[in-house]
Amino acid sequence: MQIAIMTDELSSDLETALEIGMDWGIRHFELRGIGSERVGALSPFSTHHMYQTIEQTGATIAALSPGIFKIPLVDPNVPEGFQVLRWQDTEEFYFRKNAIQKLEDHLNVLLPESLAIAKRLGVKTVVIFGVNRPDGVSSDDCPEFVIDLLREAAKKAGEAGITLALENEHICFADSAEHTARIIEKIDHPNLRINWDPANAYYAGEDPYPFGYQFVKDYVAHVHFKDAVTDPNGHCRYVVEGSIRWEQQLEQLQKDGYKGFVTIETHCRPKIASARQTLERIRKVLG
Structure with missing residues (x-):
């Protein structure tokens, strides 16, 4: 098992993030946000600068997280209704059209671009998501359209020799471990x-x-390490040390033969101090 860190959890500036991480003895990094852009959708200059920076520092990229399919679902197979007012029909038409187009763009543009970046950087894992659930829709009711979308994405990744790692995310159909x-x-x-x-x-x-x-x-290809607690009002929030039994989880991953990356992703401020504390917590278990 190897430790990695999400670069934008240290700094939005890639060079600064790599410098800090490598000073801590980290050699593996996950790419998500670079500057104000996200990997897979960078400007030509930002893409060029990313490759140049990684090459100059000698860092290893553990995974990419381009945000693929972390967008609202609009099922193209659901027939449109008609409102009494024409302007409502117009708004609904363009909302659906744009949402469906975005899903198609993620499959046919963002995914291939991300796979191309992964291949150039020698990355074997690209993190994706299970499409955002509409309000009031249960994650038990994952539509076949989403299944088909993810299946097609997996086929494209297979052709590129890359593994897609579906991240469980509470706003998506893939939210809990079970789902x-x-x-x-x-x-x-x-x-x-x-x-x-x-x-x-x-x-x-x-x-x-x-x-x-x-x-x-039996399906873990990649791991994100952050912690959370529930406050007295019942609201969840991320913290450096919370309610997750991380020490036991890491030990169990080792026992189960997991040899992949554990990426530090604190979602906490101050960024650098939180990341450093998390790194020390992991090293107590992994050595």
Whole structure:
């Protein structure tokens, strides 16, 4: 098992993030945000500068997180209704058209671009998401359209020799460990695995370890490390040390033979201090 860190959890400036991480003895990094852009959708100059910076520092890129499919669902198979007022019909038409186009763009533009970046950087894992659930829709009711979308993405990744790691995220159909594993099993493609994020499972109302982990343990290709607590008002928030049984989770991953990356992703401020404390916490277990 190897430690990595999300560069934008240290600094939005890639060079600064790599310098800080390498000063701490980290050699593996995950790319998500660079400046005000996200990997996979960078400007030509930002893409050139990214390659140049990584090459000059000698850093290894553990994974990419371009935000693929972390967008609202509009099922193209659902027939449109008609409102009494024409302007309402017009708004609905363009909302649906733009949302469907965005999903198609993620599949046919953002995904291929991300796979191309991964291949150039020698990255084997690209993190994706299970499409944002509409309000009031249960994650138990994942539409076939989403399954088909993820299956097609897995096929494209397979052709490129890259593994897609479906991250469990509380706003998506793949929210809890149980729901995420169910999607993986339904698609049944070797290039679609799981990016296990226990804190996201906690946000989804699931006990991530040991309960949630039992569903995902055979599919884990990548891990995100952050922690969370629930305040007295019942609201979840991210913290450096919270309710996740991370020490036991890391030990179990080791026992189960997991040899991939654990990426520090604190979502906390101050960024650098939080990341450093998290790194020390992980090193106490992994050495």
